[in-house]
Amino acid sequence: MSPSRSSKPSRFRSSAALLAGTAVLAGAACSTMLQGNAVSVFDDPFKVAGMPATDGPTGLRPDAESPARDVTGTDGGDIDNLAASAVSDIEDYWATAYEDAFDERFKPVAELISWDANGFDGEFCGDTTYGLVNAGYCYADRTIGWDRGELLPSLQRAHGDIGVVMVLAHEYGHAVSRLSGLSGRDTPTLVAEQQADCFSGAYMRWVAEDSSQRFSLSTGEGLNNVLAGVISFRDPLLNEGDPDAGYDEHGSAFERVSAFQFGFTDGPSACSGIDLDEIGQRRGDLPVLLPEDQTGELPVTEDSARSIVDAMEILFEPQNPPALSFEPADADNCADARPSPPASFCPATNTIVVDLPALEEMGTQADPDDGTALAAGDNTAYSVLVSRYMLAIQHERGGVALNSAEAALRTACLTGVATVKMSEEVTTPDGDTIALTAGDVDEAVSGMLTNGLAASDVNGESVPSGFSRIDAFRVGVLGDADRCFTRFP
Known part of the structure; x- marks a missing residue:
């Protein structure tokens, strides 16, 4: 340009x-896209910048x-x-x-x-x-x-x-x-x-x-x-x-x-x-360039998914951290939420359930030489996993619904907060180092637009507008958790 x-x-x-x-x-x-009437007193999640x-x-x-x-x-x-x-x-x-x-x-x-x-x-x-x-x-x-x-x-x-x-x-x-x-x-x-x-x-x-x-x-x-x-x-x-x-x-x-x-x-x-x-x-402190000789891609494996969840525990310090399961049937058997593969959160058991093959497929990197592609890579998948942890944070805090349009946008917002928190290295108890790299935010934004799962509620339902999903994510990137709960009550 x-x-x-x-x-x-x-x-x-x-x-x-x-x-x-x-x-x-x-x-x-x-x-899937939520239907019905919005109830937020601050913003109508079924509108785009004030328009239906x-x-x-x-x-x-x-x-x-x-x-x-x-x-x-x-x-x-x-x-x-x-x-x-x-x-x-x-x-x-x-x-x-x-x-x-x-x-x-x-x-x-x-x-x-x-x-x-x-x-x-x-x-x-x-x-x-x-x-x-x-x-x-x-x-x-x-x-x-x-x-x-x-x-x-x-x-x-x-x-x-x-x-x-x-x-x-x-x-x-x-x-x-x-x-x-x-x-x-x-x-x-x-x-x-x-x-x-x-x-x-x-x-x-x-x-x-x-x-x-x-x-x-x-x-x-x-x-x-x-x-x-x-x-x-x-x-x-x-x-x-x-x-x-x-x-x-x-x-x-x-x-x-x-x-x-x-x-x-x-x-x-x-x-x-x-x-x-x-x-x-x-x-802000979001990385712009990759370290030399690095791709910025963390392979999507069980170990790396555990490291991401461990990093969230360090960054958010919940009193009752969610468990992590790699058995998709655990999501099918959840009493109070429907599955949202490749990552689901079950409030009844306080468990994040990962369908690892599906998560790995979602995290496939776009061809770096293909100038026509949207951003895609590890954080397209990991942002979805992080969003399910953000539902666990909301569940522990209490006082908010997890199955509404507001919850979907609140989750997108909190995922933005978590993304920025990872701009500095986090060392997990196993000695792994997790850190945001250049390109990760763009991968999250592309996922917000194309599949909406990182901006969905506990049932995997999102609002129709990709514009609104990305806007909510940016509120979190530029703010903090309290701002997310205030804007999307």
């Missing part, structure tokens, strides 16, 4: 960076207005029409939102440029477009351009029309950030990228509110797929000492999704608050 100190166009890490989302979301959800969590149409409306912008270099095809419609719609939003946010008139970008990366006759931002499977905002001449030959069709196949819209909303976010003076030549890439993520979230909220004349976005599966795309644009996982470490840094999946959610929840004003200090506060 776009370096803020360059006049070059945005650079995607991979032309297919969004392609994993649809397939993963379609078939991997292991939790519903499924419905997502993409270009059948009766959409025609594009208001012309495109230089277009072949007149459907994909360029979609892109021009997207930019026209984004400008409809900013025509009002910009003046409200910055108290000055909005100035649209100068030109839209289309090319085919397989052709030899295009130019964008001073570069030839041959092989440029990309989209971007050019600071030098205030243009937005895209590859109609490879990139946009790939995005459309992965996420439908809204995948194309999301990428162009991000690129337009760079234009807004520069126009408003929030970013300039000396703005770090990390800040500029997350400001653009935030601005794209603000626009997407407008679409979800049914304010767009061209596009629709459901707050259920439609928004989940948008978030999957944001996660796919995370920085690659690097080791300490890697020559690329710290160069052209855009942010982790957790950071980028957070920035998007800030804009979606609170509008453009929230984006003005994103700077190095804010990002540093959000990042």
Whole structure:
């Protein structure tokens, strides 16, 4: 994506960076979704940033207005029409939102440029477009351009029309950030990228509110797929000492999704608050780089599962620590909760039950060379195991239901608290060392979106919105256990 100190166009890490989302979301959800009326006095778990969590149409409306912008270099095809419609719609939003946010008139970008990366006759931002499977905002001449030959069709196949819209909303976010003076030549890439993520979230909220004349976005599966795309644009996982470490840094999946959610929840004003200090506060002590010559992956075995549970006992010091069983039948025989494999908690016996083969399968690492994949690895599985321990913590504390929508989000929140606690090494009684490594938080966030089990109640039931699950997890990452019990009573 776009370096803020360059006049070059945005650079995607991979032309297919969004392609994993649809397939993963379609078939991997292991939790079931809670139905009924919410009872929380603080937040409605069946809403997304105050909006009802519903499924419905997502993409270009059948009766959409025609594009208001012309495109230089277009072949007149459907994909360029979609892109021009997207930019026209984004400008409809900013025509009002910009003046409200910055108290000055909005100035649209100068030109839209289309090319085919397989052709030899295009130019964008001073570069030839041959092989440029990309989209971007050019600071030098205030243009937005895209590859109609490879990139946009790939995005459309992965996420439908809204995948194309999301990428162009991000690129337009760079234009807004520069126009408003929030970013300039000396703005770090990390800040500029997350400001653009935030601005794209603000626009997407407008679409979800049914304010767009061209596009629709459901707050259920439609928004989940948008978030999957944001996660796919995370920085690659690097080791300490890697020559690329710290160069052209855009942010982790957790950071980028957070920035998007800030804009979606609170509008453009929230984006003005994103700077190095804010990002540093959000990042805290979470690791960014892997130790040299390490993958950060702890094999999913019985011994390592025991070590994780031992670490939780050290960190949370329950008076009556839960037992650990590797017999799935113990979950089937629980008197007051249904199984939630690969890890279940039975309040009646105060036991965490692990289906080890299923947990091992969930913790399979994504191909590190596959730039299209969501984050997946050991902590996709271990975050689920930790979440069952967090149910045991709630059970011991008492006074709260374990089988409600609030319990599901409270569990996600407490899992965030536990995740941060592991950012420092914990030595178990057996002498094993457990510690969070770079990439683990992104694996947890991806799991929150794709299967929801780390954000589920004692019966493995979650709320419909991946947005809400991730938001609850972030509350815990940035807070403490008391905050989780207060926000999700």
